[in-house]
Amino acid sequence: MSDMPATGTATDVKQVDAVVIGSGFGGLYALHKLRNDLGLDVQAFDNAAGVGGTWYWNTYPGARSDTEVTAYCYSFDRELYDEWNWTERYPRQPEILAYLNHFAERYDLKRSIQFETQVVSTDFDDATGRWTVVTDTGQTWSAQFIIEGVGLLSSTNFPHFPGQENFGGECYHSSRWPQGGVDLTGKRVGVIGTGSTGVQIITAIAPEVSHLTVFQRTPQWTVPAMHRPIDPHFLNDIRANYDGFWNSVRSSGAAFGFDESAITFDTATPEEQQAAFERQWSSGGGFQFMLGVYADVIASREANKAATDFIAAKIRETVKDPETAAALTPTDLYAKRPLCDDGYYATFNRDNVTLVDVKARPILEITEKGVRTELGEVELDVLVFATGFDAFTGNYLKIDQHGKNGVSLRDRWADRPHTFMAMMTAEFPNWFMIYGPMCPFTNQPPAHEVEVDWIAGAIQRVRNSGAQTIEVTAAGEQRWMDLCDELAEHTLFKETDSWINGANIPGKPKVTMVYMGGMGPYVDELNRIAEGGYADGLELGSGALLATCAAQAVMPAR
Ligand code: N01
Secondary structure: OEOOOOOOOOOOEEEEEEEEEOOOHHHHHHHHHHHHHOOOOEEEEOOOOOOOOHHHHOOOOOOEOOOOOOOOOOOOOHHHHHHOOOOEOOOEHHHHHHHHHHHHHHOOOHHHEEOOOOEEEEEEEOOOOEEEEEEOOOOEEEEEEEEEOOOOOOOEOOOOOOOHHHOOOEEEEHHHOOOOOOOOOOOEEEEEOOOHHHHHHHHHHOOOOOEEEEEEOOOOOEEEOOOOEOOHHHHHHHHHOHHHHHHHHHOOOOOOOOOOOOOOHHHOOHHHHHHHHHHHHHHOOHHHHHHOOOOOOOOOHHHHHHHHHHHHHHHHHHOOOHHHHHHHOOOOOOOOOOEEEOOHHHHOOOOOEEEEEOOOOOOOEEOOOEEEEOOEEEEOOEEEEOOOEOOOOHHHHHOEEEOHHHOEHHHHOOOOOOOEOOOEOOOOOOEEEOOOOOEEOOOHHHHHHHHHHHHHHHHHHHHHHOOOEEEEOHHHHHHHHHHHHHHHOOOHHHHOOOHHHOOOOOOOOOOOOEEOOOHHHHHHHHHHHHHOOOOOOEEEEOOHHHHHHHHHHHOOOO
16 A cells, blocks of 8 residues: 555545455455556455455355366466365365465465455546545545456345244345354254255255255256265366366356367257266256257257256156155246256155245245245244345445446446446446456356456556556447347347346346356457457546546636
8 A cells, every 4th residue: 555645635545556346256366466466556345354255155054166176266376276176076165265265365465455344435536537435444545446356146135025023033144144154953944045055055954954944936957966076187187288278268158167068959869869968967067967968058949948858857756746846847948047956856855844835825924933825834943045146236236336427337227237348337437347247157267367367457558558547438338238138139048037137136127147158259359359459449548637628628717
């Protein structure tokens, strides 16, 4: 941090080159890149008490990533990749959090992060070309650049049911699970929500609770994860072909580190199709099942139906009670973020597990003792909300943010989020998001890395050119939005309701919020813009100078 207060500002306004918000995968890498590589003064903030972002908060039972560890990590530091020995194919939350802590310590990042601090507002000053950042701890910071790594899936969706405040038991949201854990042994537990989180919790806690009631509104298609210890030879093979592996990740569609299928469903015979689905089912993995068997499962109705017919047959085969099996079987397309599990369907064969279909019989109220539906009251000791997130936009809009001429982000995004390359929005100079709305639909850490590298390049471009700001033009932003909208038309995702298009939050505009072009084309586009000097769709500004001229032009003569 520089000791020099800016001219004309209060001395208690702290001056830095850049503010980073968030200390998850993206925020930590941004802090490292800007502070350690570019040599900037950087201050980071996180409202948690430690690093980790989503992996700090999501400590619920069964929490783990469904991305194989080979690609769920940083790639820029080869030594780190060689040294860190993951233990399982899909890492558990404590292991990922330990990795991120190790990363933060390796690069001495914690001294630049102020924890338990929420940024409440950011305002662009047209006169100085700098940002004013205010925190809930009453501090004011001034920065030339802001990088927000506030999390795609981090703003909690906590629905309210009539009478909820009267519940006499314990009540938790999965993404704000108590850090010390919760002893559920022998308790009557209810879980609302059956997305990725609910599926993990339900499967993990069923053996330890006295009774588990699952309140399911919409079932989702899920396939076995096939968790297993990581084969050290497998990691060593990747280490031996390090650049080749990461190049293949960055040039793939979803950046998960597995081979995506290049063949379409209609090229195979029915026997081959069944055998291919069966092979993938046995080998495990949600994204693998969606993208690794046939290239067109998310685009062709026929391929999609074949995949869901296959999973539906597995549900009937696994779940002994036909009524429960039917209730667990989705009726919509296989076109949401894919799930994988650790024995989810078999969990419903347990005597201590009950499924309540709350679409057919909605939750009427939460009582002092439990949850009431038309079927009666279910008495509970603990109620768990696994109800997901206000994804993509939630955390950006929680902060009161104003760009040029005081334009508010909430107003700019009232109809939908508008971005350029998922990192910038018009009228917000020097303001960057990591994996913001209209991001590629991919595994996140590799996408965070390429984005932070691109942002660092943009910052260098500003500083080397003697300019004060860089911003996206209205035309540049529109071009990206049009491309995302056009690509969304080519997949079946637009036909399902989920957090991916905002449909999970009542009143939120239902629009596509991802770029479906794939990681490879996304990286190519980032490189093209960077190699062209950050000119296409972007413009440099001299900030203070221009603002001063503009102000003088409208000032009355003295
Ligand atoms: O959230 P979700 P999630 N009454 O939105 C239900 C990542 N993740 O936290 O579908 C009753 O998918 C809702 O029902 P419906 C991953 O990207 C990854 O599970 O809206 N129910 C749904 O069943 C994932 O996709 C991992 O009808 C209500 C559930 O709550 C993303 O996070 C693990 C309700 C929410 O499902 C989000 O997953 C965990 C209401 N009022 C998460 N409101 C891994 O890597 C909501 N629901 C493995």
